Amino acid sequence: MSIQVRHVTKTFGQYAALKDVNLDIPDGELVALLGPSGSGKTTLLRIIAGLEVPDANPETQILFHDQDVAARAVGDRRVGFVFQHYALFRHMSVFDNIAFGLRVRPRASRPSKGDIRARVHELLKLIQLENLGDRYPSELSGGQRQRVALARALAIEPKVLLLDEPFGALDAKVRQGLRRWLRDLHDKIHITSVLVTHDQEEALEVADRVVVMRQARIEQQGTPEEVFHHPASEFVMDFLGHVNLFHGRVDAGRAVFDGLAVDHAAGDAANGKAAKLLVRPHELELFREPNGNHSVKATVTRVHRAGPSVKVELNGPEGRELFVELTHERFAQAPVAAGDTAYVSPRATRVFVQDFSI
Amino acid sequence: MAFTFKKRSVLPGFGLTMGYTILYMSLVVMIPLSALVAKTMTVSWSQFWETVTDPRVVASYKITFGASAIAALVNGFFGLIVAWTLVRYSFPGKKIVDAMVDLPFALPTAVSGIALAALYAPSGWLGRWLDPLGIKGAYSPLGVTLALTFIGLPFVVRTLQPALEDLDAEVEDAAASLGATRLQTFWRVILPTVFPALLTGTTLAFARALGEYGSVVFIAGNVQYSTEITSLLIISKLEQYDYTGATSIAVVMLVSSFLLLLLINILQRWSGRRHSGA
Numbered sequence: 001m002s003i004q005v006r007h008v009t010k011t012f013g014q015y016a017a018l019k020d021v022n023l024d025i026p027d028g029e030l031v032a033l034l035g036p037s038g039s040g041k042t043t044l045l046r047i048i049a050g051l052e053v054p055d056a057n058p059e060t061q062i063l064f065h066d067q068d069v070a071a072r073a074v075g076d077r078r079v080g081f082v083f084q085h086y087a088l089f090r091h092m093s094v095f096d097n098i099a100f101g102l103r104v105r106p107r108a109s110r111p112s113k114g115d116i117r118a119r120v121h122e123l124l125k126l127i128q129l130e131n132l133g134d135r136y137p138s139e140l141s142g143g144q145r146q147r148v149a150l151a152r153a154l155a156i157e158p159k160v161l162l163l164d165e166p167f168g169a170l171d172a173k174v175r176q177g178l179r180r181w182l183r184d185l186h187d188k189i190h191i192t193s194v195l196v197t198h199d200q201e202e203a204l205e206v207a208d209r210v211v212v213m214r215q216a217r218i219e220q221q222g223t224p225e226e227v228f229h230h231p232a233s234e235f236v237m238d239f240l241g242h243v244n245l246f247h248g249r250v251d252a253g254r255a256v257f258d259g260l261a262v263d264h265a266a267g268d269a270a271n272g273k274a275a276k277l278l279v280r281p282h283e284l285e286l287f288r289e290p291n292g293n294h295s296v297k298a299t300v301t302r303v304h305r306a307g308p309s310v311k312v313e314l315n316g317p318e319g320r321e322l323f324v325e326l327t328h329e330r331f332a333q334a335p336v337a338a339g340d341t342a343y344v345s346p347r348a349t350r351v352f353v354q355d356f357s358i
Numbered sequence: 359m360a361f362t363f364k365k366r367s368v369l370p371g372f373g374l375t376m377g378y379t380i381l382y383m384s385l386v387v388m389i390p391l392s393a394l395v396a397k398t399m400t401v402s403w404s405q406f407w408e409t410v411t412d413p414r415v416v417a418s419y420k421i422t423f424g425a426s427a428i429a430a431l432v433n434g435f436f437g438l439i440v441a442w443t444l445v446r447y448s449f450p451g452k453k454i455v456d457a458m459v460d461l462p463f464a465l466p467t468a469v470s471g472i473a474l475a476a477l478y479a480p481s482g483w484l485g486r487w488l489d490p491l492g493i494k495g496a497y498s499p500l501g502v503t504l505a506l507t508f509i510g511l512p513f514v515v516r517t518l519q520p521a522l523e524d525l526d527a528e529v530e531d532a533a534a535s536l537g538a539t540r541l542q543t544f545w546r547v548i549l550p551t552v553f554p555a556l557l558t559g560t561t562l563a564f565a566r567a568l569g570e571y572g573s574v575v576f577i578a579g580n581v582q583y584s585t586e587i588t589s590l591l592i593i594s595k596l597e598q599y600d601y602t603g604a605t606s607i608a609v610v611m612l613v614s615s616f617l618l619l620l621l622i623n624i625l626q627r628w629s630g631r632r633h634s635g636a
Contacts, residue, residue: 051531074534081535087528091550101536104546149532156536 001159001192002027006061008054010043017043018054019216025209027065030186030193032203035213036239041196042164044213048194049081049162050074064159077160080153080191084165086145088137094148095133098123101156123151126185143174150182154189161193167202179206200240204228212236234352237278244284244322246277246296255351260294262349275353279346281325286312287343288334295345298322300336314342391612398605409606417583418591419610421499425587426567429506434560437514438552444515445522459515462508467572474505475576497579502587505573510563517562521555554629561622568615 003025010018018040025031033041046052047062051074054060062070069077089097098120102111111119124130127147137145146166153161166182167175183206186193197203203210204224211221212235220232231237238245248257255262255275262277287295298314310331314322322344336342398406409415444456462470478485478495485495495501525548533543549556571589578585588611595604 049535051535074531075537075539079535081532083528083532085526085528087526087532089529089533089547089551100533100538100546104533104536104538104542152532152536 001065002063003048003160003192003194004061004063004066005044005048006063007057007059008044008047008062009057009060010040010047010052010054016216018047021216021218023211023218023221025192025194028190028192029208030183030195030206031209031211032207033194033196033211033213034198034200034203034239035219036198038215039213040216041198041213045162045164045194045196048160049079050077051081078156078158080150080156080158080161082146082149082153082161082163082166084168086137086142086149086169088145088149088152090137092136093133094124094129094135094137094140095120097137097148098152098155100152119155123155126154127151141174142170143178146170146178147181150185158191161191163193163195165196165198167199168197175202182206204240212239214239231350234276234278237280237350242281242323243278244281245320246279248275248277249273250275250353255353260296260346262294262351273353275351277346278350278352279348281311281323282309283348284322284324284344284346286324286326286331286334286336287345288336288340290343291345295343296322298342298344300338300340300342302338303336305331312336312342314344316344394605394608394612398602398609401602401606405602406606409603410610414582414586415588415591415607418586418588419614421502421585422568422588422611423614425499425502425506426564426570428503429510429567430560430564432503432507433510433514433563434556437511437559437563438518438556440511441515441518441522445519459512461512462510463512467509467570468576470508471505471573471576474501474508474573478504478577496577497581497585499585501577501579502574502585505577506567506570509570509573510567513562513566514556514559517555517559518552521552525551554626557622557626557629561619561626564622565615565619568611 003023005021005023008018008021009016021040021044023044033044035041043052047054050069050072054062054070060070061068064077074081089100092100099116102116102119105111120133121130124133127150129144129147129151132140132144137148140148150163150166163182167178170178179202182195195203195207204227207224209221210224210227212219212227214235220227220236222230227236228240231240237243246257246260248255248260250256250271250273255277257275257277260277290297296316298316300312301315302313304311304313305328310326310328312324312326312331314324316322324344401409440459444452444459475496476482478488478501480486480489480494480496482496488495493500495504529547529551530543533547534540538546569589571587571593574587575590578587578590580586580590588607592604592607592611595601595607
């Protein structure tokens with residue numbers, strides 16, 4: 001079922017959590033709402049669920065499959081909601097937790113005991129906890145609890161699945177496993193899902209589409225490839241991974257940064273304006289000698305060789321920290337050690353000039 | 359499993375604190391209670407049995423335990439509502455209401471007893487309206503229950519408040535998103551979660567009511583076989599210099615209170631067993 005959010009604003013006292021947000025989520029997609037804490041992503045999710053009410057505004061609409069559900073209570077929207085801290089009923093067994101949504105239905109639409117049992121077993125199988133139905137939540141690991149929470153949400157056959165930082169409280173390893181499992185599950189049941197996260201890796205890996213939020217607004221949305229490779233702003237680029245930042249100025253069609261110059265076709269209007277050059281660590285190259293290209297001279301401060309790539313930290317002009325990520329092969333060709341002088345030059349760059357960018 | 363007293367810990371002090379605990383418990387609780395039992399043992403078994411099974415004494419057990427139990431249950435119900443209101447809502451004068459909950463703790467029991475008696479006596483402010491309806495507020499078992507309810511309320515409210523404050527709001531959101539009505543959420547989710555605290559508070563109110571004297575005697579009227587509570591009988595025996603008679607009854611109270619509290623504790627363990635962790 002598709003979800004459309006139209007002109008949603010939400011304020012808590014003086015604080016604006018959402019400012020006129022519009023969002024379209026196509027049927028069957030898994031969308032990640034990504035942003036730093038306080039960007040409004042959780043509030044947006046809770047408004048979609050009906051756990052929070054948007055500010056009164058005649059233009060505000062929340063459409064599920066083109067039907068306005070804004071006036072409907074959370075229990076009537078048929079949404080499955082998964083919370084960061086699981087929110088399991090701790091006095092109930094795993095079985096009872098999952099059965100809860102079916103048992104609280106009005107008598108007329110409540111499935112029979114046998115049907116409930118069958119449905120719960122089916123879900124236990126889905127979350128691979130078939131033999132743990134009699135356990136209590138306190139006897140489960142974090143990852144198992146979150147899977148139970150997911151099964152409980154799925155039990156009511158929701159039309160939309162909403163996940164609020166579902167893996168936020170888990171270890172890195174469990175997190176990765178669950179992330180992949182969630183993606184597989186989504187490929188299997190194709191339920192329209194919205195995932196809130198502040199972990200860019202999680203968003204890029206799991207989602208069909210990523211919506212980057214910042215300060216109560218949507219900053220950019222697109223496929224993971226789009227937002228990662230074509231960030232619409234410095235914020236998005238910075239948020240989606242480590243970046244090296246160079247300050248400079250636009251001069252005669254070129255953006256000039258300490259020792260670097262990049263063609264900048266923004267036209268004369270941009271002349272004299274401050275510009276920022278952003279380069280990801282893996283897009284920087286490291287040389288022992290100046291090689292004729294534009295480069296920045298820097299001093300190596302630290303080299304990390306443990307891991308899939310070599311990470312080099314350098315001290316650049318004006319004491320600015322630079323991070324370079326190289327493959328082991330590349331590093332072996334020109335190894336550096338702490339204290340060495342090296343030359344850094346970018347392979348790919350993104351220039352952001354005040355107010356507009358290329 | 360090895361039986362160990364001590365676990366190695368970075369912070370020392372087990373020996374010292376355990377020593378003080380035992381000393382303190384002995385001085386304040388165990389020694390006086392032992393003296394009570396010791397004094398009772400000076401009478402023969404048949405004498406003891408005669409004293410404690412005297413029909414007048416048995417009637418006093420009934421009213422004491424009966425009224426205490428009813429008062430505790432009433433407090434359990436209304437205390438939950440009061441605690442809920444104080445935790446969940448903010449309203450003008452909330453701090454004052456919150457402070458008022460402690461008044462039955464702080465007031466000398468005789469003062470509250472006299473106040474209640476004056477209020478519910480047939481000529482009192484409330485008694486005046488109850489009397490024509492055939493309801494005797496004072497000088498009746500109802501009066502005893504009223505007084506015991508009054509003194510027990512803070513126990514329930516004060517034990518429930520932290521439990522209600524600890525409730526995870528997300529759990530209620532979860533129940534709502536699964537389609538539960540507010541009533542279902544309360545009944546199936548909130549109540550079971552705070553039940554151990556509710557049980558503790560009700561037990562404390564009950565235990566307090568069993569031993570209450572000051573606030574009850576004024577409103578009870580102390581009618582033999584009807585509103586005479588056990589503590590009062592003990593006092594009247596003392597006034598007649600019948601010390602062993604008084605301690606005999608006291609021992610019965612002591613043993614039965616202890617057994618009841620133990621039973622409730624076991625019940626609590628059983629209901630709280632699964633509540634550890636999230």
